[in-house]
Amino acid sequence: MNAEFENVCHTMKFEAVTIKDIAKALGLSTSTVSRALRDSYEISPETKKLVLECAEKLNYRPNPVALSLKERKTRSIGVVVCEIANSFFSQIINGIESVAYDRGYNVIISQSHESYDREVVDLQFLSSRGVDGVLVSVSTETSDYEHISNLHSKGLPIVLFDRIAPGINTHTIIIDNFKGSYEATEHLIHNGYKKIAALCPSEFLSISSERLAGYKEALGANDLKVNNDYIKHCFYGGMVFSEIEEAINQLMTLKDPPEAIVTLSDKLTLGALKTFKRRGLKIPDDIALVGFSNADIAEITDPALTFVRQPAFEMGKAATELLLQLIESKRPVTEFEKRILSPEFIVMESGNSRS
Amino acid sequence: MNAEFENVCHTMKFEAVTIKDIAKALGLSTSTVSRALRDSYEISPETKKLVLECAEKLNYRPNPVALSLKERKTRSIGVVVCEIANSFFSQIINGIESVAYDRGYNVIISQSHESYDREVVDLQFLSSRGVDGVLVSVSTETSDYEHISNLHSKGLPIVLFDRIAPGINTHTIIIDNFKGSYEATEHLIHNGYKKIAALCPSEFLSISSERLAGYKEALGANDLKVNNDYIKHCFYGGMVFSEIEEAINQLMTLKDPPEAIVTLSDKLTLGALKTFKRRGLKIPDDIALVGFSNADIAEITDPALTFVRQPAFEMGKAATELLLQLIESKRPVTEFEKRILSPEFIVMESGNSRS
DNA sequence: TTCTTTTGTGCAAACGTTTGCAGGTATCAG
DNA sequence: CTGATACCTGCAAACGTTTGCACAAAAGAA
Known part of the structure; x- marks a missing residue:
C-alpha cells in the first residue's frame, strides 16, 4: 500500500521532479511548460493555469545546476x-x-x-x-x-x-586603520603616558603598516619620539601565542620598559591580556593597555578594556x-x-x- | 598589439576552456579527449600525451557545474x-x-x-x-x-x-551535556556552596534539558534539594542581553539569593560575567560562577573562569x-x-x- | 476565396560532460 | 587471402533548462 514511500526510502538520491515530468503529465512539450512557468506572453492563460497547478501539485523546483550550466553563473x-x-x-x-x-x-x-x-x-x-x-x-x-x-x-x-x-x-x-591606532595612542598620551609600545601584526599586512603609521603620528604630534625598541611585530599575529608572550617579555625586560602598550589586532589584544595576567601585571598600574578588539570582552576584563572596535x-x-x-x-x-x-x-x- | 588583453578586459565572463576547445585544437572528438583525460584504457598513449599536454597548455579545468548536472551531485x-x-x-x-x-x-x-x-x-x-x-x-x-x-x-x-x-x-x-553540568555543579558543591542557581537556554532545546538534568542530579547526589526559584531560562539564550540581566536580577533579589551560579551556555556565561561586573558583584565572594564557555576568555577574567569547554x-x-x-x-x-x-x-x- | 496577422505550440540546439555502442584500422593466425 | 582479434576513435544520448525558429490553426481583412 505504500509503494511510494518504499521507493523513496530505497533511493538514496532525492529524485526531483523536472519540467519533463510536468510536460509528460500534461501532454505538452518541455518548451511550453518552461514558457508557462516563466509566464511568457506566448502561452495561453488556460495552459499556464494548468501548468502552474501541475507544478504546484508535483512540488516542482527548478534545478539550479541546470540553470547554472545554461546561464554560466x-x-x-x-x-x-x-x-x-x-x-x-x-x-x-x-x-x-x-x-x-x-x-x-x-x-x-x-x-x-x-x-x-x-x-x-x-x-x-x-x-x-x-x-x-x-x-x-x-x-x-x-x-x-x-x-x-x-x-x-x-x-x-x-x-x-x-x-x-x-x-x-x-x-x-x-577601516581607517590609521585613525584607529592614532586615537588609541593619543588616548594613552592624554592620560599621561609617554613610554608607549606597539604590538603589531606581520609587517607584510596592509593593516599593520597603516596602524603603525597612526601610532607613530600620534607620538609625533605630541612631541614624543618613536623608539624602535618599543615596536614589536608578531608574524603570525597571535595564531601562535608564544610569539606574543615572547614580544611582551622583550618589552618588559628592556632597561627602560614601556608604561603602556597599544595592541594593533584582536588576537594581539587577547594575547596581551593573557600574558599580563600570567605575569601578574596589573592594568593600568603596572602597564596600561589599549587595543583593537571585536570580541565581546571589553566589559568582562578587570579593569574594563578601552578598545578600538572595527565595524x-x-x-x-x-x-x-x-x-x-x-x-x-x-x-x-x-x-x-x-x-x-x-x-x-x-x-x-x-x-x-x-x- | 594587445588584442587578447583587450578581449579579456571587455568580457565580464571568465571564458573557461572546455573539452571542446581541446578537441578542436587537436582535431579529435570530445569523447576521445574526455577519455584521454580520465586515463581510459581505450586511448593510445600517444593520444593521451597529446591531450594532456594540450590541456595543460590551455589550462583546462573541468566544469564542475556540468559534472554536477550529469552526476546529480x-x-x-x-x-x-x-x-x-x-x-x-x-x-x-x-x-x-x-x-x-x-x-x-x-x-x-x-x-x-x-x-x-x-x-x-x-x-x-x-x-x-x-x-x-x-x-x-x-x-x-x-x-x-x-x-x-x-x-x-x-x-x-x-x-x-x-x-x-x-x-x-x-x-x-x-556532547555529554549531562556530564558537563554535573561536573560544574559538583565542583561548586565541593567548594562548599549549597545555594546554587542555574541559568539555562530555552527549554525547547535538547541541550537545555540535558544540562539541567545534570545540574539537578548533582544536587541530588549531594543531598541538596532542587529549588525551582533557582532555575531560570533565557528563551533567546543570550541573543538578547536584557534577558540575562533580568534573570540574574530576579535571582539576586530573592529573599534567599543563591551563592553560586552555573551558566549552561556560552552566551549565558558571558552575559552573567558582564552583569556581575555592572552590578559590582565580586566573584567568587559575592557570587561564585562556573559556566559553559568556548570563547577564549578563561584567562582574562578576574578571577580566571572555571568552565566547561565543549570540543x-x-x-x-x-x-x-x-x-x-x-x-x-x-x-x-x-x-x-x-x-x-x-x-x-x-x-x-x-x-x-x-x- | 485568398492573403495576412495573431495566437499557441513544438522542435532542436545549446550549456560541458560522460559513456554505450558502433565503426574503423591494424595485426595476426590459419 | 580470409577471418578473427585486438586496439583506437567518434557518434549520439543523457543530465534539466531556455529560447530562436518554424509551423499550425484560427481569425481578420481584402
Whole structure:
C-alpha cells in the first residue's frame, strides 16, 4: 500500500521532479511548460493555469545546476579569510551572509589559516568551482599577489577587504586603520603616558603598516619620539601565542620598559591580556593597555578594556554589496571604489591614568 | 598589439576552456579527449600525451557545474546554525570546513538567527540549491521538526549536531551535556556552596534539558534539594542581553539569593560575567560562577573562569565525517550512530571557596 | 476565396560532460 | 587471402533548462 514511500526510502538520491515530468503529465512539450512557468506572453492563460497547478501539485523546483550550466553563473560567492573562529572575521562573515541571503546567493567559505600556499589553493578551488566572484582578505604570509591578480585579469570579480593586496585594480574596503591606532595612542598620551609600545601584526599586512603609521603620528604630534625598541611585530599575529608572550617579555625586560602598550589586532589584544595576567601585571598600574578588539570582552576584563572596535558586520555587508554590483553589472566596471569605514573608539578603564 | 588583453578586459565572463576547445585544437572528438583525460584504457598513449599536454597548455579545468548536472551531485554540503559569530559555532564550522576541504567539498553556511521561520527557509533554500547533504543544529524557537523530517524522508542526507531534533532517524552528535553540568555543579558543591542557581537556554532545546538534568542530579547526589526559584531560562539564550540581566536580577533579589551560579551556555556565561561586573558583584565572594564557555576568555577574567569547554572543532569534524559517509554510501544506511563527545572541565578560580 | 496577422505550440540546439555502442584500422593466425 | 582479434576513435544520448525558429490553426481583412 505504500509503494511510494518504499521507493523513496530505497533511493538514496532525492529524485526531483523536472519540467519533463510536468510536460509528460500534461501532454505538452518541455518548451511550453518552461514558457508557462516563466509566464511568457506566448502561452495561453488556460495552459499556464494548468501548468502552474501541475507544478504546484508535483512540488516542482527548478534545478539550479541546470540553470547554472545554461546561464554560466552559479549564484554563489566565495570567501577567503585567514580564520573563521575569530570574532572579527566571523562578524564579517555574518555581514556577508546577510547580504548574500537577501539576494539569493550562496556563500562558500574557505580559510587560509594564514598560509600563503593554502590561500592559493583556496582561491584556485573556488574559481574552479565556478563561483561568480570572491571576497578576499589576504593571509599573513602573503607578499606575492599574482594568484589574485591572475584571476582578476581573467575577469573574475573580486573585492578585497580589510587586509588588501596592493596593485589590484578593484573595489576595496578597509577601516581607517590609521585613525584607529592614532586615537588609541593619543588616548594613552592624554592620560599621561609617554613610554608607549606597539604590538603589531606581520609587517607584510596592509593593516599593520597603516596602524603603525597612526601610532607613530600620534607620538609625533605630541612631541614624543618613536623608539624602535618599543615596536614589536608578531608574524603570525597571535595564531601562535608564544610569539606574543615572547614580544611582551622583550618589552618588559628592556632597561627602560614601556608604561603602556597599544595592541594593533584582536588576537594581539587577547594575547596581551593573557600574558599580563600570567605575569601578574596589573592594568593600568603596572602597564596600561589599549587595543583593537571585536570580541565581546571589553566589559568582562578587570579593569574594563578601552578598545578600538572595527565595524566588521558593516564591512562584510559593504564588501558583498560591492561584489554583487560587480557581478551583476551589465558592462565592464572600470571605476573602482576604495571605501573606508570608521572604527569606533570605546573608552573604558584600561588606558586610564595611574592612580 | 594587445588584442587578447583587450578581449579579456571587455568580457565580464571568465571564458573557461572546455573539452571542446581541446578537441578542436587537436582535431579529435570530445569523447576521445574526455577519455584521454580520465586515463581510459581505450586511448593510445600517444593520444593521451597529446591531450594532456594540450590541456595543460590551455589550462583546462573541468566544469564542475556540468559534472554536477550529469552526476546529480554538487559536492557541496549545507550547514544551518543559529549564528556564525559565536565562538562555539565558529569553532564547529572550522571543524566542518577542515574535513570538507580535505574531501573536496564546498561548505555553504546559513544562519537561522534563532528563528524557526528562517530555519525553514534556510533548509528549503539549501535543498533547492542541490546540496548533497546538510548539517543542522536547530534554532531556539524550533519545536516542530517537520521541515527537517520532510527533507530527510525525501532522501536528503542529514546529520544533527549539538541541538538535535527528536524523532529523526539519522546520525546525531552531541556532547555529554549531562556530564558537563554535573561536573560544574559538583565542583561548586565541593567548594562548599549549597545555594546554587542555574541559568539555562530555552527549554525547547535538547541541550537545555540535558544540562539541567545534570545540574539537578548533582544536587541530588549531594543531598541538596532542587529549588525551582533557582532555575531560570533565557528563551533567546543570550541573543538578547536584557534577558540575562533580568534573570540574574530576579535571582539576586530573592529573599534567599543563591551563592553560586552555573551558566549552561556560552552566551549565558558571558552575559552573567558582564552583569556581575555592572552590578559590582565580586566573584567568587559575592557570587561564585562556573559556566559553559568556548570563547577564549578563561584567562582574562578576574578571577580566571572555571568552565566547561565543549570540543567544538571535533564535533564539527565528526559531524562532517558522518555526513560524507552518508552521502557517499552506495547503499541506503539504516543503522544510525549517536555519537557523544566528552566535554572538558577546566578548573581555574571562579568557582573556588570563599575566602 | 485568398492573403495576412495573431495566437499557441513544438522542435532542436545549446550549456560541458560522460559513456554505450558502433565503426574503423591494424595485426595476426590459419 | 580470409577471418578473427585486438586496439583506437567518434557518434549520439543523457543530465534539466531556455529560447530562436518554424509551423499550425484560427481569425481578420481584402
